[in-house]
Amino acid sequence: MRRALALLLAAPLLSGRPDEGYLFVTNRGDEAVFAATRLRAVSPGANITFVSDAATLRDVGNDLDVFDVVLPAEAAMPDLDVHDSMGFRLQKLRGMLLSPYERTVYMDSDTYACRSPENLFRRLEAARADVACVMGGRGNHTGASAGVLAYARTPAAAALWRNWERVYRTVMASTRREQPSFQKAMAAAARDDGLVAERVPMAYNCRNVRHCRATTLKDGTSVDGCVVIHAHDFEAGVAGFGRRGAADAAATARR
Secondary structure, three states: OOOEEOOOOOOOOOOOOOOEEEEEEOOOHHHHHHHHHHHHHHOOOOOEEEEEOHHHHHHHHHHHHHOOEEEEHHHHOOOOOOOOHHHHHHHHHHHHHHOOOOEEEEEOOOEEEOOOOOHHHHHHHHOOOOEEEEEOOOHHHOOEEEEEEEEEOOHHHHHHHHHHHHHHHOOOOOOOOOHHHHHHHHHHHHHHOOOOEEEEOHHHHEEOOOOOOOEEOOOOOEEOOOOEEEOOOOOOOEOOEOOOOHHHHHHHHOO
């Protein structure tokens, strides 16, 4: 079995560079399996960690084999009610601190890798940055985006994740949107903790695109094909894949 079920951060890493890996933090098990299976199709040697609640892990069952490391959220975050709608969102923010890797690419579960996002690790290293992400956009997606991002295990990055949770807790009673609080936390971390952020092309976080070909994004940015598509509910014909549940998605992506 590929999977290593782990309650501790010192979990075994079974492939690829042991200091680099991908992280999914969500209770949407079918989406996470689909996204991770597609990621492994374009990056076969990837290390992938999954953080989720015990009920989701039980429902996903044997499809957990697509992940290298699985962390039950209740054990890793005993102070959060990860089943509550707000606790579920705080789980994502807190989950950034749980990565077992020196360099991590976090991806929301509603993502689809058209190509390997591995270059995010190189960009992070080359810039000696704490965080690398898409910045810009329009509407609800202006500013720094946390849907797909790379980060290093540094004091400044750790301060960012803690600050993000603190800022979000002040507004979570009135909004479910995490992005504005992430952008405030980024600004505070840059000011107070010396956070270094690297801007990456929008191709790494193509919002609401339905294909992997060259396209023009809603903000007018042209991309020579997306690296990662970020959109809920892909149409059935997207590059031959549709969201049909964990088992069907995994079987299709492995063909």
